[in-house]
Amino acid sequence: MGTEELAHWEIIGTLVWRLVKDASVSQIKGTPFEAHYVNHGKSPFPHNAAGQGWTAGYIQSKADPVADLHEDMAAEEKARSTYEYLIRVSDDPGVTDTLRFLREREIVHFQRFGETLRIVQEYIDCKKYY
Numbered sequence: 001m002g003t004e005e006l007a008h009w010e011i012i013g014t015l016v017w018r019l020v021k022d023a024s025v026s027q028i029k030g031t032p033f034e035a036h037y038v039n040h041g042k043s044p045f046p047h048n049a050a051g052q053g054w055t056a057g058y059i060q061s062k063a064d065p066v067a068d069l070h071e072d073m074a075a076e077e078k079a080r081s082t083y084e085y086l087i088r089v090s091d092d093p094g095v096t097d098t099l100r101f102l103r104e105r106e107i108v109h110f111q112r113f114g115e116t117l118r119i120v121q122e123y124i125d126c127k128k129y130y
Contacts, residue, residue, distance in 0.1 A: 001109050008079075008102055013044030015098055066124070069117040076110040 020033060020042050028037050035051050046054040060071045083103035090096045 001112065004105065004109075008105070009046055011098065011102065013046075015095060017042060017044055019092075019095070065120045066117065069113055069120065072113045073110055073117070076106045076113060080106040080110065 020028070020037075023033075023042075025037075028034055032049075036045065036047070039045070039051075048054075061068055062071075080103055083099050083106065087096055087099045087103065090099060
């Protein structure tokens, strides 16, 4: 899933770049994209809607498989929710279709992490009795 998550970044970066690649500076001025543009030009750069750049600090790990899987599941749900909000504000059919695809992948990831959590929990519970 980690590789697929990196592919999500690539998809979003490509989507944004395609939306802005032909925009003139005058079209960018006064838009939410302006803050990104003055720091990164039209290059894709991972950050949140407030402009805070991505760091490895967003990745949580406790070396406890149950806690880590719950963290993974929460991250997938937060991503799904973000895609939902983006879909609601999108008026571009191509963008909306891309966001729907990404949202569905987050749902599948959540389900796979949930299945893994069940397997891990069963293993832990089994070990307690031996």
